[in-house]
Amino acid sequence: MYLATFLFSSAIWLASRVVGQSTTKVPDSAWAAGGNPTKLDMFYYAPPGLPPNAPLVVAIHYCLGSAAAYSSTANFMPAANQYKFAVIYPQATHDNRCWAVNTEATLTRGGGGDADAIIKMMNYTIEKHQIDRKRMFVLGSSSGGMMTNVMMATYPDYFAGSASFSGIPYACLQGSRGASPMSDNSPCVKGGNKHTGAEWAAKVKTAIKGGYTGEYPPMQIWHQTGDPVVNIALQSEQVKQWTTVHGIKDAPTSSTPNTPKSGTVRKVYGDGKKVVAFTTTGSGHPHPVNIPEVLKWFGIASAQ
Template sequence: MYHSAFLLSGLVAISATADAALTRVTDFGTNPSNLQMNIYVPTKVATKPAIIVAMHGCGGTGEQYAQGTKYNSLSDTKGFITIFPSTKKDSNCWEVNTVKGLSRDAGGDNQGLVSMIKYTIQKYSADPTKVFATGSSSGCMMTNVLMATYPDVIAAGSCYSGVAAGCLAGSPGASPGSADPKCANGQNIKTQDQWVAQAKAMYPGYNGTYPRMATWHGTADTLVKIPNLGEQLKEWSGLHGVTFTKNVTNTPQSGYTQMVYGDGTKLVGYSAQGVGHTVPVHEAEDLKWFDL
């Protein structure tokens, strides 16, 4: 249970906007890897609001990701709450390579992120069935990991230019400068069964449903190469038990191809022709995917 003193922990304004401010939460519970929590709460919060956890790429911060995306202005309209966390280790890359980082409640970044979610649910009476994850590059990698390690917490994810959960397992680091380049170069190719087994090992014994996934990748990405899109789609189609159905060209815009799995409600991929690292965030499409 969360004590009242915990819920009243100090909030420090970081940067003001016209309607509300991004604030720093200094005590949100278990935080084994010393993450920073930044939260945007709109002036008019919806009843039982949804929560979006939006994660920066390597070298970035939560504050920068808040400023570089449109989630806050959309939040002012729709009333959801956005968490913009920051990690300060390994060139500000998320922990998606270690045993503890790829396990549940084991002291990784993912455990701290879930603490932020639990704090927000408690403090703002948010809807625990409407918690969503998104991110770019390393943030997309953590979206995959968060969905695999806490599938009972995250309802759906949408991410940009990342890799499958477990792709960097065992690598010495999570940053491009310290990681095993095999994963980023698109050379970590596995069967669907292998990816599924790796993801399921992150939360052994879990028999429930997995979060819905929409994942985006540019064909001209030279940092995290395009084969990683196919590996993510293998992993999540296996976890959902769906198979490829069709391609929809020029969706949601010219040069983008939507890859539909099953009836399109559990898994979709987007290939962006000629786009490098990273695919621009499509916030409106994210909100559609999250049913917000």
Template sequence: MVHFSTLLASIAIPLFAALKQVTGFGTNPTNVGMFVYTPSRLASPPPLLVAIHYCSGTAQAFFSGTQYANLADTYGYIVIYPNAPDSGGCWDVHSTATLTHNAGGDSLGIASMIRYAISTYGVDSKRVFVTGLSSGAMMTNVLAGAYPDLFQAGAAFAGVPYSCFAGSGMWNSDCATGKITKTAQAWGDLARNGYPGYTGPRPKLQVWHGTNDQTLSYNNFGEEIKQWTNVLGVSGTPTATQTNSPLNGWTRSSYGPNFQAISAQGVTHDIPIQANDVLTFFGLNTSGGGGGGGTTTSRPPTTGTTSTGVPQQTQWGQCGGIGWTGPTVCVSPTKCIKQNDYYSQCQ
């Protein structure tokens, strides 16, 4: 698995509070580490975002190398950064225990963190979200299958379908190289079997993948689409397709309101995380994040493209900052306003 430290270091951000480790949070058979970022001002009740690091990464690296904590200062949600117990920093996304509701593995440790946050921090149980990169994206899919009762939505960057890595070892070459293909029904059945007998709502999902990913084959992107459209009960044919969304050359396919698949043309496994887009899909980038005021105003979901072919960012979207490679021009009448060296926003 490739290292993302260089990529994430280029977008590291200043933070207003420290990352805090929490212990004794509940059932945790594999000793997953729990680290929490709580902004100085919280929404009331606060939502929760679980942000899961890549293989070879750490909770601290994902905390400092992504914008989720910085954005929490604006929007008032709590962030949990799990830390993988494996010596290589990868997640158990292969064992029967981790793939099964309340059966064990790394996934149960993360589920316990969420339950702890709900009971201890007063987190809104109806506004819990999960996102991850690479091995963290695989865990995002595992949690969507094994713990659909805990999440409202998820976003997986450069991952593989739920259960694709199933087997006896931490690495599955057949899945990684895109050799495992199944029907939509077969993939869907695997995900549903993660929580036998569950009949409640399923989290809505985004999946992201670069077309030139040589670590986790782009073929897995198509398999994810088959799996989650089946689980969510929607057609495998997109209802809408947007080009240059959210970045130039990227294509967003929507399969109704609860599933999106974003293909990043020419991008490798080092896919840039689109934090603002994720928060929009989750409904987390809303006003009133501080001071106990709750959330009130939804932000537009995507960037667009003008008739002249110049990509423009919609209101409230990111338009600049160190490491930013997306649109820098805002749709009229909004302007790109600098928040800090790492983040500018269309307002």
């Protein structure tokens, strides 16, 4: 049932693709200095007239997805034209096009995994377009939401904000046989891998060998209550992990129904500057990307 539901959900997303502005594929020879061991592909979009010191958004697709599909279902290109920022759409090519969030290579900074490859894509874009290093952001859906958590743990110094849609905590799938519904043998996505906030935070601290004493970026965490693929319990586990990392309580300081839309509850933790969660009543997977809310969270669009 789990696999069938996942495949059906993914098919719906892929079928929703529309033709529009397109990304550009960048050859490995341009961005993958030192090699590309996990064989990722880089696609990106830079709007006409992109000025120096513009922001950068990294948008990471779901399992069975692609850069093309995600650039349609999470189409940041019209907003990139309006607000003048660049967008990278990395593309996985292994394990049913899922991100290798189960491997030590990806879970460790400098390990030669997917996280390192995405950073190489960012470095290429930074140099090519003189990106503002203080305004770089990452988001993703399902497997991409999982990878977003990994990027936060492995390269916190690169990002100013993040958003995870239907994701899991960093290291939840650590040691699993695979990272896709077809290869995973972990209880994680079913909600069976639970820890205290301190235990989750300790896992984050292992991502950078030699330790890290800097600040971690803020995170939005989105999920649907009846998600048939990634259990809703994983939203609470992410909240526990990142509130603890930020040194704030995992009990919300406010809860607002029907925000930003009917059926969604917005929960604020601490002063709301580090962790915010959105829980939507429904059974879809993954949670649709709310581009206006994400861009407000990133500070690219004004919050009004």
